[in-house]
Amino acid sequence: MKVFLVFVLVAGLLTHSATAKGQKAINKQNPLELSIIADKRRYKATEQLRFNVLLMNSGKEDVYIFGTLDFGYSASLILHIRDASGKEVQPFFDDLTFASPNDTSAFVKLLPDHFLGTKFYSPVNDLNMNRPGRYAIYVEYHSPFSASDVQLKHFWGKENGRLKSNVLNFEIIR
């Protein structure tokens, strides 16, 4: 029994070490992490769905990002909703970015372990989640600006692609 416990402990340490190394490598390439958090997961179709979006600097260096977190293809955040069959239920949010890359006040510096966040809210029926059932929601972040257009060092630009958040499951009830 003791031998088995020691084996489990050693195996656990090895796995943890490998995961930590993998995590470190990802963070070095990609200092930003996107997550969504919700207190409530069950809604009636007549209610207003809410969750928070957090963009966290998990790296070791400061990162500059665009300071406005709006929802739309031409903004910073894209909302994705899938129904239980996996079909995308597109809400078509379309905020636009009304800022110039030359306006440095439009950008914020995220120190390591700091985050920028926003809250999302919308009536359930505006999200095309009218039918009772389960829905999966996730968010993607992308910069509306190219790093080459912004005169700031360590700017997270469009070139860095999209960051995907965790997926949250919601249930719509009658």
Add this chain to the structure above:
Amino acid sequence: MVKINITDKIEKSEQEEIKTRLDAAIAKINAGAEQLTSEQIHAINSLKRIEIRNDVRATFTNPNNKVLNMTTRLAQHPTLDYLAIAIIHESYHADQIRRGLPFNGVSSDGKDNYGKREMEASGFAVDVGKQIGLAKEVIDTYAIDAKKGHGPVPGSIYVKPLQKKKKTP
């Protein structure tokens, strides 16, 4: 003449301010109507109504009824030309909806339809914006969107390439 509804969940003075700004933005579009083609005017007129709301986080045009749902924050944008070009951009989405263009999925050329529709709407807004004499910095914002879109740059390490569909025999 597009109908405007403003939420009564905000102060009366705010409602008045928003109404004045929207009227001014629409007047600006109407003032330049002579410079537009009949197709452009038809596209702009596709918008059924503008609802100003504070219960939704983002602006959108509802594909089910072609109503522009605008946040109070956008309606109160200090630059009038931004408001005008946003209405023009969104009206083109209403026109795309009228023509039955897809917003979901991927097109036959492998491009994401949502992004394509956005780029088309921004291209339309740039053309109309120039014709009716909106400010250059406002047009420039949309010009970037019209040309490049805001999708990920090809080859980005964080983006998986699109999977080609297997041909069925």
